[in-house]
Amino acid sequence: MTNKFFCKLFKNTAILLLLQFTVAKAQWTQTGPEGGYIKCMTVSGNKIFSVSGFYWLSSPEIYVSNDSGESWLIIESNNVPADIRAIASIGNSLFLGTGSGIYRSDDQGTTWVLKNTGIPPGDKWINHLTISGNTIFAAGTSQGMIRSTDNGEHWTVANSGLTDTYVYSLTATETAVFAGTGDQNMGVFRSIDYGTTWQQVKNGMAYYYNGQWINGEAPMITSLGFSGNDLYAGTSEFQGIWKSSDYGDNWIFTSMETMNYSEFSAISGTGTTVLAGTTNGGGVIRSINNGTTWSASNNGIGNHGQVTSFLNKDGNTFVGTKGGIYKTVNNGINSQIISSPGLAVSGSEIFVGTQGGGVFRTSDEGTTWEEVNNGLPYNEWSLNALYSTTTALFAWDRVSVDKGNTWEMASLYCPGTAVGDWNGPRWIEHNNAWFAFSANVGVYRSFNQGSNWNLINNGIQNISDILFHNIFSNGQTLYLGSSTGLYYSGNNGEQWNSGYFPEFNIHSFTSASFISNGNVDVIGLKGGGGSRGIYISTDQGISWIQTHNLLVHKFAKKGDDLIASGTNLEIINGEAVEVSSVFLSQNNGQSWIKISGNLNGLSTLTLTSSESKLFISKYSPPNNQVLCSADNGTTWVDVSDGLDQRAYASSLEIINDKIFAGTNGLSLWKRNLSEFSTPAQPGVMAGNEAPCSGSTETYSVENVSGVTYSWQVPDDWSIIDGNGTNNITVTVGETTGIVLVIPSNGFGTGPSRYHMVTPVASYEVNVSIEVDQNGICNGSIMLFNAETGHGGNDPVYDWLVNGFPAGENAPEFAYIAANGDVVKLLFTSNAECAIQNQVESNSITTIVNALPEVAWNSFEPDSLCINWAPVILSGGDPAGGTYTGNGVTDNIFNPAEAGPGSHLINYTFSNENNCSGQISLPIVVNVCAGIPEQEAKMVIYPNPVNDLLTIEMKNNQAIEVIELYNAMGMKVMDKRVLAAGSATISMNGLPAGNYILKVSCRNETLIKSIILN
Known part of the structure; x- marks a missing residue:
């Protein structure tokens, strides 16, 4: 049975060795070979920027190199425009020409803003950008040339003198701009006033036709570039390369060698060396003598099928190709690859065919890839459709019987083909034999793997008038679709019989599909000659009946169920419309029901199935999807988790319990089939088994991507956050019970997990x-x-x-x-x-x-003899306090009781808050041996004194005169009294200070120093 695996436009647009991908559990992972189609390049400062992507058919990526192309980094941006066609830089800004206008980035490509102000209505596809001075020029639409002098904020049409507005190439110097045209054979136009006016400059150009040069008719100019002061113009239609050494005033043809190439897509050079890039497999050609002679220069460029751009920086020349970027440091003598740009199965190995990079092989499901292009014309052809049988691998008209190591023309093994185009296998395998056919010749069979073939046309009439469209096998019977009907053979082709096929025409079996299910064979018609529908045979091809009118694109089988995809003719708003649809038959094709519901945009060629699931992709940018149904289409689940959001899965295939998705320019992705099922029971639940009532608790299970978690808690508990996720926060009640989680996804509900909980009173x-x-x-x-x-x-x-x-x-x-x-x-x-x-x-x-403030400045006498009489302590402020210390009783100091020596006497005052302040003074007690008793005959107190001063005479003698002298010796008091034993005088009115007190008695006069406060 032949396996056909489409991988439309699959190629990865990464830069080699530089991409790393991080993906979540149960998501798609990227597994494809790296590299891609390089559309354009530019330099900004020390950075090189490159754009990859195959026109509008694949999602573009923008890369930057900070080390002259040695390494590349993808620029992470959420709004890279689609269909990028040109890139340029001026100052700190980058500009993109796209299919929808012009975008500008001021942050090195991270964000892009559409800048179309001033561009006329209509098409806005911008194919070319160039810079001259501070002016940006853009061309590509039928509007001709537009320009901006304010960094792209505003654009104006600049067509004065530009009589052909279809521009195919563009280049500039600091002072001049050159535009290559072609639709009207007008050649090159030049502007030396920044686009205000244009002048046609084609003098010397001619068009080569039928061996003659037609002067005055310029060829189509598809590329322009300078090498030194020389301007080179590359052409299409095998018109070669032209050169001007006077800025376009005059042109000369360089060399007839350049007419061997159908089209030149890029030109660049330094000094006397010129490089020209070609399309259609020519690669790079080089001239080292100013264009006089040219030779191929593809050494080191493995994939030179289409050269898109050149860039010169720091003595290096970078070549953008459909297979990546190459760099040469010696003007094209040798190049090194710095990037390289995907499905069929043979045994344990997977093969990927790409749009422009050839075929790659992996034996580890995409972890590593190797290029297997030996003998393949990958520079000329796109090899994005591969086919395999049990013994061979097919790509275009080539075959490999050694798992891709070498490729040969399939005609070396087979005289015909098994399908009627260049994209299919050249034979099918049936009952240990190979079968092929050739138009107007018949059917061939080989029993020795192609070494010998024999025609087996028995039963086929008028063989020379028959076109063969396809050959199928159900394991027992061979079917041959032809322009005269459907033939069948039950004996390995020895005899062919014509079956009855209703409403047949000569093209009915063009691109037909086939599937077999037990004793029922099914053919789907794709519209050949207007024929459409699903037909079944229960008698090994003798007769066929139509069971549905679907325009069939592909069949699949899921267990005993048959699935068909294609377009169904439906009446919508009163009109017949072809609607992409999926149909299911559970009775061997006898009846069919639509199972795709209202889904639209289905990519019907991507239909594939496993034993229990259906898969199909949906094209709905910017949110393309891969859909899966595990219930025969009752529900469809988006299983795109992990896929690049821009990726369109153009092919889906199931290999080794995995599904692989080939995308439009964003590599090959894979995912385990086990992920497309009802969720497994969650793991052990984390959370408190004996929580406190009224508390806040968290319960969780391990998260699985794509799974929704429904939680249940005891009656008087409440979930306050997280229901639907793998982690909930609850308020605990008083009821004992279970915390239960039920996992579910689009495929159903999985087994629950619970946690017994017994709240504890709080x-x-x-x-x-x-x-x-x-x-x-x-x-x-x-x-x-x-x-x-x-x-x-x-x-x-x-x-x-x-x-x-x-x-x-x-x-x-x-x-x-x-x-x-x-x-x-x-x-x-x-x-x-x-x-x-x-x-x-x-x-x-x-x-x-607060403590009271207490003062006790001095006391007289502060030196006493031990045999003196006790003295009343005084002088503490505020008054009313208490004196304490050795020899003190009731505020009286007794020197005899204190004993000889220095004694620290404390004065303590307590206020109304019972807070006390204290101050201390020393009093010295001396033995005073030999001092007469009379020296202690008079005691005065208080001293220091504030007002009243008391004088006591120890012998009770009468006081007659009291005199007081200040520190200057002046008498300030003279008082005559006659008092026996004691007297009190007032010091009121006297200034504070030191005074001398003189007391006169009848028989003696006594003197004492006092202090007045």
Whole structure:
């Protein structure tokens, strides 16, 4: 049986060795060979930018190199425009010419903004961009030339003198712009005033036709480029290369050698060396003598089927081709690949055919790839359709019987073909023989793998007038579709019989499809000669009946079910419309039901199936999809997770329990079939089995991409977040029960997972604080104590003073407080099911009273003899305090009781808040041996004195005269008294200071120093 695997326009547009892909679990992973079709390149500063992508048929990518092309990085951008055709740079801006206008990026390609202001209505396909001075020129639409002088913000048409507005090439210097045309044989136009006016410059050009040069008729100019001061013009239609050494005023033909190439797509050069790029397999040609002679220069360029662009930088020339970018450092003598641009199966190996890069092979499901193009014309042809049989691999008209190592013309093995075009296998295999056919000749058979072939036409009439379209096998019977009917053979082709096929015409079997299911054979017609529909035979091809009118594109089989894709003729809004559809038959093709519902944009050629699932892709940019149904089309699930969002899967094939998707320019992707099923039971659930009632808890299972998780909790619990995900947050109730999760996806519901939960009653944590005494005196210690509830066995005490941490982790806290401090406690319980945790205590504001200010400057006498009489202590301020110390009783100091030596006497005063201030003075007690008793005959107090001064005479003698002298020796008081034993005088009105007191008695005069405060 022949396997046909379409991989339309599959090629990867990455730069070799540079892409790394990170994908999520249960998603598509990229597995294709790297490289791609390079459309255009430009230089901006030290960076080289390149664009890959096959015109509008594949998604473009933009790459940047910072090291002269040694390595490339893909520019990550969410809005790369589609259908990029040209790129240019000016200043810090990049410009793209696209099929929808002009885009600009000011951040090195990360974001792109459409800049079409001023471009006339109509088509806006921009094929060419160039820069001259500060002016940007764009061409490609039928509107001719447009230009911008403000960095692309505004555009104006600049066609004055440009009489042919279909521009096929564009180049510029700092002062001149050149446009190549062709539709009217007008050649080259030049502008030396930045596009304000144009002048035709084709003098010397001619068109070569039938061996003659037709002067005045210029060829189509498809490429323009400078090499030094020489301007070169490449042409199409085998018209060669022209050169001008005077900026286009005059032209000469370079060499007849250049007429061997149908079209030149790019020209560049340095010095005397010129490089020209060709299409259709010619690659690069080079001249080292200013264009006089030319020779091929493809050494090192493995894929030179189409050259798209040149770029010169730092002495290197970069060549953009349909197979990647190549670099030469010696003007084209040798090139090295710096990028390279995908399905059939043979044994354990997978083969990918690409649009422009040839065929690649992998033996590890895409982890590594190797190019297998030996003998393939991949520079000329696109090899994006591969076919395989059990013994051979087919691409175009070539065959490989050694798994791609070498390719040969299939005609060496087979005299005919098994299909009527150049894209199919050259034979089919049936009952250990090979079968092929040739138009107007008949059917061939070989029993020795193509070494010998024999015609087997028995039963086929008028063989010379017959066209053969296809040959099929159901394992027992061969079927031959031809222009005279459908033949069948049950004996390996020994005898052919014509079956009855209704409404047959000579083209009916063109591109027909075939499938077999047990004893029923099914043929689908694709519209050849107007024929369409599904036909079945239950008698090995003797007769056929039509069972549906579908225009069949492809068949698939899922178990015993038959699936057909194609277009169905439906009446929509009163009109007959072909609608892409998928149909199912569960009775061997006798009846069919549509299972694609209202899906539109289905890519019917991508239909494929496994034993239990159907797959098909959908083209709906920018959100292309791969769809899967596990229930015969009742539901279709988008299984595009992980695919590049721009990727269009143009082919789907199932290989080794995996599905592979070939995309339009974004490589080959794969995914395990096991992922397309109802989810497995989730793993062990994480979460508290004995949560506290009223608490907030989280329950989770391992996440699987594409799975939705439905949760159930006990009745008085509530889910507050996460239902539908793998992780929920709940408020716990008081009811015992289970937390249940049910996984589901588009394929159904999987087995649940549950967690038994038994809530524990919760306790409220509480705390309060109290202080032993508030209203203390400054400098005293305050002691705080905490009263707590449900704190557990190891709670945490966080004391705060004025909001700042203080104290230790303890239930008591003591410190020297300041007035107005705010003290509180943050209390954290470690008890199970403690709620409101942590809690904050009451606050206590401290009251701290100030100490009184106390003074005691001096006391007289401060030196006493031990045998003197006790003295009353005085002078402390404020008055009313208490004197204490050795020898002090009731504020009287007794020197005899104190004993000899220096004694520190304290004066303490307490205010109304019972806060005390204290001050001390020393009093010295001397033994005073030999001092007469009379020296201690008079005592005065207080000293220092504020107002009233008392004088006492120890012998009770009478006081007659009291005199007072200031520090200047002036008498300030003279008072005559007659008092026995004591007298009191007022010091009121005298200034503070030191005074001398003189007391005269009848028999003696005594003198004492006093201090007046």
